Amino acid sequence: MFKLLPVALVAATVLLVSSNNSNISLAGTCASKCGQGPIQFKPGQRIKVQVVNKTPNPIQLQKPSSTNPIPLNAGQELQMEQIEGTEPNTSLIFWNEAGLALQANISKPNFGTLRVELRPTWRSPGDRSLYIMDDGRVNIF
Numbered sequence: 065m066f067k068l069l070p071v072a073l074v075a076a077t078v079l080l081v082s083s084n085n086s087n088i089s090l091a092g093t094c095a096s097k098c099g100q101g102p103i104q105f106k107p108g109q110r111i112k113v114q115v116v117n118k119t120p121n122p123i124q125l126q127k128p129s130s131t132n133p134i135p136l137n138a139g140q141e142l143q144m145e146q147i148e149g150t151e152p153n154t155s156l157i158f159w160n161e162a163g164l165a166l167q168a169n170i171s172k173p174n175f176g177t178l179r180v181e182l183r184p185t186w187r188s189p190g191d192r193s194l195y196i197m198d199d200g201r202v203n204i205f
Contacts, residue, residue, distance in 0.1 A: 103172050105200040111178055113144040113156065113194075118183045122161045127154070135161075156194040158182060165190025168204045178202060 105111055117123050117136045124133040125142070136142055144156070160166055167185035172178060180194060195203040 103170055103178070103202045105172075105176075105178070105196070105202070107198060107200045109200065110176060111196065112176055114141060114177060114179045115144065115156075115158070116141045116179070116181045118181050119160060119164070119166065120184070121164065123166065123182055124159050124161060126157045128157060153198060154196040156180075157192065158194070159192060160184075167191055168194060170194070170202060170204065 115125055115136065117138055117140050120138050122138065123136050125131075125136055125144075126133045127144070134142065158166060158168070165185050165188050167183045167187065168191040169181045169183060170178060171181075178196075182191075185191075191204050193205045195205060197203065
């Protein structure tokens with residue numbers, strides 16, 4: 065009987081502690097819950113960039129030092145010249161002509177295409193540029 069008492073006390077303590085700390089999480093793999101990884105292209109790969117204006121206002125696009133600002137009307141889609149992935153840190157700047165904040169949603173619909181959907185957002189200052197680094201990673205700033 066005396067040997068059974070410590071075991072019962074330990075079991076009761078474990079149950080009591082576990083029921084009071086219900087926010088304890090267990091470690092595990094994220095095989096089905098990790099979400100999509102960051103978008104990346106093979107370094108040196110030629111990339112087509114599709115830009116879609118999903119805002120009600122005109123926006124401007126510019127590839128610094130190589131293009132003048134390109135207007136893109138509401139709902140319009142533009143396929144940029146192929147961007148060489150080996151260019152030192154290629155970037156694309158965008159802004160709303162009305163000065164409103166933008167959110168860039170990027171996706172990789174196929175092997176050599178980067179799709180950028182520009183949408184209105186309340187988050188200030190919003191996104192203003194797309195940056196393709198030498199190693200193929202894509203960042204939004």
